[in-house]
Amino acid sequence: MRIGVVTFPGSLDDRDAQRAVRLAGAEPVALWHGTHDLQGVDAIVLPGGFSYGDYLRCGAIAARSPIMAEVIDAANAGMPVLGICNGFQILVEAHLLPGGLIRNDHGDFICRDQVLRVENASTAWTNGFQEGQEITVPLKNGEGGFIASEEELKRLEGEGLVVFRYVGVNPNGSLNDIAGLTNARGNVVGLMPHPEHASEPGFGPDTPAAMRSGVDGLTFFTSVLTHQLARA
Amino acid sequence: MPTIVVDVMPKAELLDPAGKAVAGAIARGGSTTFSGVRIGKRFELTVDGEVTDAVLAEVRQLADTMLSNSVIEDVVGVRVLEADGSAR
Numbered sequence: 001m002r003i004g005v006v007t008f009p010g011s012l013d014d015r016d017a018q019r020a021v022r023l024a025g026a027e028p029v030a031l032w033h034g035t036h037d038l039q040g041v042d043a044i045v046l047p048g049g050f051s052y053g054d055y056l057r058c059g060a061i062a063a064r065s066p067i068m069a070e071v072i073d074a075a076n077a078g079m080p081v082l083g084i085c086n087g088f089q090i091l092v093e094a095h096l097l098p099g100g101l102i103r104n105d106h107g108d109f110i111c112r113d114q115v116l117r118v119e120n121a122s123t124a125w126t127n128g129f130q131e132g133q134e135i136t137v138p139l140k141n142g143e144g145g146f147i148a149s150e151e152e153l154k155r156l157e158g159e160g161l162v163v164f165r166y167v168g169v170n171p172n173g174s175l176n177d178i179a180g181l182t183n184a185r186g187n188v189v190g191l192m193p194h195p196e197h198a199s200e201p202g203f204g205p206d207t208p209a210a211m212r213s214g215v216d217g218l219t220f221f222t223s224v225l226t227h228q229l230a231r232a
Numbered sequence: 233m234p235t236i237v238v239d240v241m242p243k244a245e246l247l248d249p250a251g252k253a254v255a256g257a258i259a260r261g262g263s264t265t266f267s268g269v270r271i272g273k274r275f276e277l278t279v280d281g282e283v284t285d286a287v288l289a290e291v292r293q294l295a296d297t298m299l300s301n302s303v304i305e306d307v308v309g310v311r312v313l314e315a316d317g318s319a320r
Binding site: 149 | 242246247248249250252253298299301303304
């Protein structure tokens with residue numbers, strides 16, 4: 001399976017995402033924002049960072065870059081797309097996921113190992129988890145406060161589109177503790193925390209077993225492999 | 233060269249942490265005059281030719297679809313600044 005990782009001007013975690021893809025057993029493919037070429041990939045990751053310096057709004061200019069026309073078409077045709085942090089902001093600005101992300105309610109950038117509860121384990125990127133499972137992945141952002149209108153929130157909750165919720169502490173003021181969302185089809189997933197930073201022993205969050213041994217994030221990337229095999 | 237000014241503000245019901253930080257700094261400076269600060273954005277779009285109704289319609293369209301995100305922001309003003317600085 002070939003998984004594309006799009007690099008925008010200001011992307012930071014594109015190489016980490018490529019590495020997580022490789023660790024999961026897939027082939028990472030570097031994609032460039034300025035082209036219209038998805039290079040025949042089977043899935044796409046929009047990585048974290050500060051595309052276009054967060055000018056205008058986080059993710060707003062990247063969402064209008066050339067390759068996003070193809071990403072949007074592919075997502076609407078069912079291709080798995082994962083947006084991590086700035087990638088989540090790009091998905092929201094591209095209207096592939098609803099709501100908006102605003103500055104953290106406390107005003108500070110936050111960087112911590114964050115516990116999440118998996119609320120939906122049937123998406124292309126979460127089928128390797130159990131519903132209700134708690135996982136730990138790093139979170140690092142300044143504008144991760146999820147908001148949506150009251151009706152939109154009701155719809156998201158009612159249709160089971162909330163994929164991850166913050167546990168223990170709400171780090172940014174997100175409504176309903178929402179950390180990640182999916183679309184109705186379950187192929188597009190976006191979240192503020194960074195699963196690619198919890199995919200290799202020695203470089204992940206601490207666990208009771210050992211320092212930096214947490215690899216909960218790897219399951220995102222093995223899930224999409226399972227999803228692809230099931231489709232084949 | 234006429235300039236079209238578009239003003240965008242965070243929605244009134246949303247917390248504006250940046251504005252809150254500025255309000256806090258003003259209060260720490262000793263002023264008790266202001267009860268709040270909100271921070272928005274001002275865009276200045278310059279046009280080479282005349283500002284026609286079609287140009288204004290295009291600006292309004294851009295303001296709603298790109299310069300603002302209606303989930304989190306409101307477009308609170310679109311106006312034309314003439315070369316002499318007067319508004320219309």
